[in-house]
Amino acid sequence: MSKTVLITGASTGIGRSTAILFAEKGWNVIATMRNPEKANFSSDKIHVLPLDVTNSDSIHTAIAKSLEFGKIDVLVNNAGYGLMGAFENCSPAQIQRQFDTNVFGLMEVTRALLPHFRESRSGVIINVASIGGKMSFPTYSLYNSTKWAVEGFSEGLQYELEQFNIRVKLIEPGPIKTDFYDRSPEIATSDLKVYDEYVNKIIPKMNQAGEKAPAPEVVAKTIYKAATDPSRRLRYPADPGAWTAVILRKLLPSHIFSTIIRSNFH
Numbered sequence: 001m002s003k004t005v006l007i008t009g010a011s012t013g014i015g016r017s018t019a020i021l022f023a024e025k026g027w028n029v030i031a032t033m034r035n036p037e038k039a040n041f042s043s044d045k046i047h048v049l050p051l052d053v054t055n056s057d058s059i060h061t062a063i064a065k066s067l068e069f070g071k072i073d074v075l076v077n078n079a080g081y082g083l084m085g086a087f088e089n090c091s092p093a094q095i096q097r098q099f100d101t102n103v104f105g106l107m108e109v110t111r112a113l114l115p116h117f118r119e120s121r122s123g124v125i126i127n128v129a130s131i132g133g134k135m136s137f138p139t140y141s142l143y144n145s146t147k148w149a150v151e152g153f154s155e156g157l158q159y160e161l162e163q164f165n166i167r168v169k170l171i172e173p174g175p176i177k178t179d180f181y182d183r184s185p186e187i188a189t190s191d192l193k194v195y196d197e198y199v200n201k202i203i204p205k206m207n208q209a210g211e212k213a214p215a216p217e218v219v220a221k222t223i224y225k226a227a228t229d230p231s232r233r234l235r236y237p238a239d240p241g242a243w244t245a246v247i248l249r250k251l252l253p254s255h256i257f258s259t260i261i262r263s264n265f266h
């Protein structure tokens, strides 16, 4: 019998590529997104449902509808975006929205599906983090802190879920060419102009990294690998750039690593 995966943020980028790959592999896919009218899939294995990860009702309605199709085997918590700019230029509401989406939304979707996974004594929770969950970049302090939170949450969660045969996986992409850099980000601006020169120098460099980056299909493959890996492995750097960054971070003293970041972006 075909397995079923539920994906958040499947309208574009990594989520969309993941939906297509799982369908090609014969899985039933529940591709959730804020605006289902944006869905653009040709496979009849893909079912589209509305789900906004910042809206509790929307989460619970989507999960209840999904369970009408039958057992869910894998959850891919992919929805997310970047709040970029200087910390002082971000309003408390922007910071709240960043954490509501990337952290609390991911937690609430996970919590909504956990009773089903516990009862079926199986399940895989795949959280799309980032290399920016193990290191931080200029103008990305808030986005990166959400991904550090996802890393810490997932690492702790894996232990308590082992007894129910539920595995937790972290996907760590480096820069990937998606809407992440142009349509999706929120750029922090305020009346405080003292950071403008700095931010205007750095953000184009960060965007250039996205321009030259691999396509989202490479991350979809890593997500598929994690979904079908029966081991307890937690972390999956998603692409060659991510592997390099993660290894350098592990091997180099922190101050040398920061010097490399400065020399690339300052």
Ligand SMILES: NC(=O)c1ccc[n+]([C@@H]2O[C@H](COP(=O)([O-])OP(=O)(O)OC[C@H]3O[C@@H](n4cnc5c(N)ncnc54)[C@H](OP(=O)(O)O)[C@@H]3O)[C@@H](O)[C@H]2O)c1
Pocket (backbone or CB within 6 Å): 008, 009, 010, 011, 012, 013, 014, 015, 033, 034, 035, 038, 051, 052, 053, 054, 078, 079, 080, 081, 082, 101, 105, 128, 129, 130, 131, 172, 173, 174, 175, 176, 177, 178, 179, 180, 181, 184, 210, 216
């Ligand atoms: N691209 C990169 O370089 C990169 C690197 C590391 C990690 N990531 C992570 O990968 C994930 C996917 O990003 P992407 O690169 O594929 O960018 P993307 O093309 O912008 O996709 C982001 C997806 O998240 C959705 N989303 C945003 N807020 C949402 C909400 N409140 N509820 C439900 N869905 C929401 C977007 O929906 P709408 O279409 O409605 O906006 C879109 O489907 C994110 O978690 C991102 O942080 C990306």
